[in-house]
Amino acid sequence: MVAILEFTVNAEEFLLGGTLEQASGVELIELERVIPLGDQSIPFLWVIADDFETFERSVRSQSAVASIDQFGVIDRHGLYRIEWAIDPPNQLIDGLVEANATLLEAHHGERWLFRIRFPAHELLTQFYTYCTDHGIQIHVERVVPLTQRPRRGPVFDLSPEQREALVLAIDRGYFETPREVTLDDLAADLEISQQALSDRIRRGVQQVLVDSLSALEDE
Incomplete structure (x- = not known):
């Protein structure tokens, strides 16, 4: 049974969050998707900012970052890819990749909010166990099982x-x-x-x- 997990996590609990927490010149960051590539999980993200040069410079200066590449800017939205200089690059993200999870939404505020879809409830459990085993403290906001839709109409899975x-x-x-x-x-x-x-x-x-x-x- 497909299930959606919504959870929050402190930035320091995962490498990407900790890295971007120190970035400057940014209004909003949203994780777009994660691409497994060799031994790394490469994150793509949208950054909303007025000064992309300041953001890029502050991220590039951090020792964990090998490179940050921009793929274009649309109305103050810049699409970026980050490659890591360390291994393992990101335990939280790797846990999602291993559980075959689909990223629906992830953005930063006081804490990072993630909405993740798992193709089976067993894989959701696998991811939660992974976080526990690696000492990653996530706060589960809700779990939504996706069963057959009721006859009265659709159920909108909104955050x-x-x-x-x-x-x-x-x-x-x-x-x-x-x-x-x-x-x-x-x-x-x-x-x-x-x-x-x-x-x-x-x-x-x-x-x-x-x-x-x-x-x-x-x-």
């Missing part, structure tokens, strides 16, 4: 932050024509940046569409 953003946007008339509130106003209500809110709404809407279309295909 609490995405749900909060979408509910507020709907309540305040953001999706009305014309719009009754601006993105800046909503961001101020949630005390986050306009770009962070835009990302939450975009990812939330995408998840709702994916779940809705999947439910229609199952009928």
Whole structure:
């Protein structure tokens, strides 16, 4: 049975988090995906910043980093790949790779939030055991088993932050024509940046569409 695990973890508990915790000039970092490559798990990430040179310089100066490469910038979003200079590169990420997990969402705040999909509940258990064996302290927020969808309609697998953003946007008339509130106003209500809110709404809407279309295909 497929299951989704949502957990938080302190940055110092894994190499990528600790490395990016020391980076400067950054507004938001989101882990895009992880690619196993030889003996390493290479992380790709989106960085939202006004000064990418400062970010790159601060990351490149750290001894654990062999290289950081930028693949382009789209509207203040820079896509990066980090390669490590040490082995093993990242025990937490390696645990996810070994459990054949799919990264749905990962971003930093006071702590890192991960939403991970496992093809079987046994692999979720394997990952949790892996963290315990390696002394990685994760805080499980929730586990969502993906069973057959109820007849009443689809169940949207939104993170609490995405749900909060979408509910507020709907309540305040953001999706009305014309719009009754601006993105800046909503961001101020949630005390986050306009770009962070835009990302939450975009990812939330995408998840709702994916779940809705999947439910229609199952009928």
